[in-house]
Every structure is written in structure tokens, then in C-alpha cells.
Amino acid sequence: MNRRSFITTWGARATWAAACVAVPRVARASGSLTLWTMQLSPFHDDYVKGVLAGFEAQHPGVRVKWVDVAWAEMERKVLASLAAGTAPDVVNLNPQFSARLAELGALEDPRLHLSAAEISAFLPAAWQANQLGGVTFALPWYLSTTVQLLRQDLLEQAGVRAPRNFDELPPVAQALRRHAQRYAWFAPMDGSLALETLVSMTGSLLSPDGCRPAFEGTPGLQAFEFLHRCYRERWMPPTVLTEGHRGAVQQFLAGEVAMMPTGMQFISQVQRTNPRLHPHLRVTPQWLREGTAPNIAVMNLAVPKAAAQPGLAMRLAQYIANEDNQRALVQRVPLLPSTRQSYQDGWFNQATGDPLLDEARRVSTQQVFAGSVQVPPLRHYGKLRASFVRQLQLAMTGRRSPQQALAEISRVWVPLLGCRA
Numbered sequence: 001m002n003r004r005s006f007i008t009t010w011g012a013r014a015t016w017a018a019a020c021v022a023v024p025r026v027a028r029a030s031g032s033l034t035l036w037t038m039q040l041s042p043f044h045d046d047y048v049k050g051v052l053a054g055f056e057a058q059h060p061g062v063r064v065k066w067v068d069v070a071w072a073e074m075e076r077k078v079l080a081s082l083a084a085g086t087a088p089d090v091v092n093l094n095p096q097f098s099a100r101l102a103e104l105g106a107l108e109d110p111r112l113h114l115s116a117a118e119i120s121a122f123l124p125a126a127w128q129a130n131q132l133g134g135v136t137f138a139l140p141w142y143l144s145t146t147v148q149l150l151r152q153d154l155l156e157q158a159g160v161r162a163p164r165n166f167d168e169l170p171p172v173a174q175a176l177r178r179h180a181q182r183y184a185w186f187a188p189m190d191g192s193l194a195l196e197t198l199v200s201m202t203g204s205l206l207s208p209d210g211c212r213p214a215f216e217g218t219p220g221l222q223a224f225e226f227l228h229r230c231y232r233e234r235w236m237p238p239t240v241l242t243e244g245h246r247g248a249v250q251q252f253l254a255g256e257v258a259m260m261p262t263g264m265q266f267i268s269q270v271q272r273t274n275p276r277l278h279p280h281l282r283v284t285p286q287w288l289r290e291g292t293a294p295n296i297a298v299m300n301l302a303v304p305k306a307a308a309q310p311g312l313a314m315r316l317a318q319y320i321a322n323e324d325n326q327r328a329l330v331q332r333v334p335l336l337p338s339t340r341q342s343y344q345d346g347w348f349n350q351a352t353g354d355p356l357l358d359e360a361r362r363v364s365t366q367q368v369f370a371g372s373v374q375v376p377p378l379r380h381y382g383k384l385r386a387s388f389v390r391q392l393q394l395a396m397t398g399r400r401s402p403q404q405a406l407a408e409i410s411r412v413w414v415p416l417l418g419c420r421a
Helices: 045-058 071-084 095-103 116-120 124-128 152-158 166-180 194-202 218-232 245-253 265-273 310-320 323-330 355-370 381-396 402-417
Strands: 031-038 062-069 090-093 139-145 147-151 183-185 257-262 281-285 296-302
Touching: 031 071, 031 310, 045 062, 045 310, 045 323, 062 071, 071 090, 071 095, 090 095, 090 310, 095 296, 095 381, 124 139, 124 296, 139 310, 139 323, 139 355, 147 152, 147 355, 152 166, 152 257, 166 183, 166 218, 194 218, 194 381, 218 381, 218 402, 245 257, 245 265, 265 281, 265 355, 281 355, 296 310, 381 402
Parallel strands: 031 062, 031 090, 183 257
Antiparallel strands: 090 296, 139 296, 147 257, 147 281
């Protein structure tokens, strides 16, 4: 995930059976609900207050208290509130952290409260992003997808065209170092996006049965060797091992890096903070191994089981995430909705006055409909990721061969994935 509001490069996460049943809307509910969101205030105060006012109008006697929480504080605050018995009724999280709570049996299953029609309103890939072991633990809200953002001025200085995939990167990177003394590419390898990058290069995360890492064979070996070469030949800055999206942004804006993976929402940030740079930017689709689905990043709305009125809380989550409210949200900020019908609005085909943003939106929309969550919620995700990142960094810096690194990852991952012979 990324550390800025709406930049996802996110990455973060009880088993029960549930049937999809039709549930009538609450007619005479009363009381109060608490909603926690992440870094929507103050820029989206009017939007959130308007949505909550609409919900309260449909549910006379219900009042919703809104609390906006800083990104970096959310996980700590949620865990503390659950321990203290003061958890919010609806909370905005990412799938990986939600999955950790679901493992503890702490989250309500939306399928117990939503109708089949309400469930099918969401894009399948977005809905599946909030499942662990066949159990659904949250509703998808807004989405992002990865695109490559390019500095055309640096590419022209080096006399090269933008690469379309990983295979085309080496000659471009060599020219950028030789003629412009610039790094070609900043893809964070600090843990925030390293697994997603590998899946983009290899095609999948796990074997079909989910029992082993899918990259332990030839595709993974080639990817590790390629990333080692990127690091050794200085096509990537050394800080890719220690810094996430924020570090990539800083070096990209400073002209030290020519290309970076990001979401289209970052384009608006550049336009606001560095308007002189904006005309020199270009956007292309995510670099992918042939046959690999583009990555989708999902933010969700979860209802803790500790909620006093879980059914009413789920009505609130569904109302916030319905097609009309999602459509209104993505018209305010360059994100994408998780509901099918939201894309039928003609607004998606209207020019914004910014050709770069229009192209990014076009590419991103295509990728959402073709994409998937490249790193889905996993049990023991923190341990899996830590093992992977350590071995990848050892291989990239030459302290361990790619073969040794991949073997160690498999040794750690197989028991954690929990398959029995």
C-alpha cells in the first residue's frame, strides 16, 4: 500500500459457513453507529457528511458518528478498540489487515446480511479480494490499479522510447545511465509492493492447489536474476530496498528516476504540487508477463462482530459502497469503483481537461475489468512476506544466489501455507 492517502500500493489482512440470503432494509432501526475512515478529512468532508445524511434519512432514528483516522494509526487503533470493547461499527481497512482480524473471528460475514443482488453488484475480483478460506469478511469499496508513470523528458534526453514490458527495460535502462545518468525504474522492494512486482513478472503467487509458491521454478529464477541485474547495474536506485512509494515519488519528482509504478490518483498530486513537470509525464499500462492479469488494489468496509447492531452496521457499509455513492466518490478523486453499474455512467467517457489523466483513467478502467488482486489475503501473510522480502533482497544484493533464495522461501512458505500431504 503506499503511505499517502488513496495511494495504494497496499498491501495489508473464524471460518464459518454462510448462505446468501435476501435481507429486507431496516425500517424502524434506532440508535447510533460509528464509522471509521482513513484520511478522507478534510478534503472529502462534504462528501462523507452527505452520504451519512442520506443513510440517516432512510433510517429515521439512526445517527452515524464519523471518525477519520490517520493511515499510519488505523491498525493500532482498531486492535486497541477491539481489545477494549469499543470497536467502531463500520471501519475502512485494507484486505490483508482485515484478513488478520478475520482469522481471529473478529469480523462479520457480509453474506449473512446482504441479498444475492447486492452481492452480485460488485465486480467479482473486488469481492474475492475480501475472502479468506472461503469466508467473506468485508465489502469492497474503492479500487486502484497499477500503471507505469514515465518522465518523457528524461527518456528523450537519453534518446529512447518508453518500454512496454520488462523485456524492453534493459536497453532503455542502459541508455538512461549512459546518456542521462538517471535510474530507469523505482519499484519498491522494501516489502510494500515486492510480492506484487514478482507476480507481475512471473504470472502467479501460489501453485494451483495453494500449497507452494508458484515462483519457485524457472519464472521465479528469471525474475530474481533480472532484479539482481537491475540492482547491480544501477537501473534501480539502492533505496528500492529500504523505501516504499513515498521514496519512489521523491526521486521521480526530483528527476532521478524515469519510471515508476503507481496509481492514476498520483497524477492529480503531481498536477497540484509540481505543475511544471505535469506536461512531461506519460502513462502506460502495468508491465506484465504475457498472460498475467493486471493488479487491483482494494479498500474495504468491514463490520466487527462486536458491533451492537451488526445488521444495521452492514446496511451502512452497503449504503456507502452502493453504485451511486461510489460513482460520486470517484468523480471527486481519481479512483475506481468496485460496483459494476458505476461504470455505466457517461462520466467515464468524458474528457477531464487533462489528457494525461484521461489516458490513465482509460488504461486503469480496462485493467480493472481484466484484473485480479495479485496478492490475495493469506493466513500468516506477515511471515510469508517477511521471508520473501529478506531472500529477495539478499539475492538482489548478491549475498545469496537466486537459487538459494528461492529454495529458502519455499522452505519457509510450505509449512505456513498449511497443506498436508
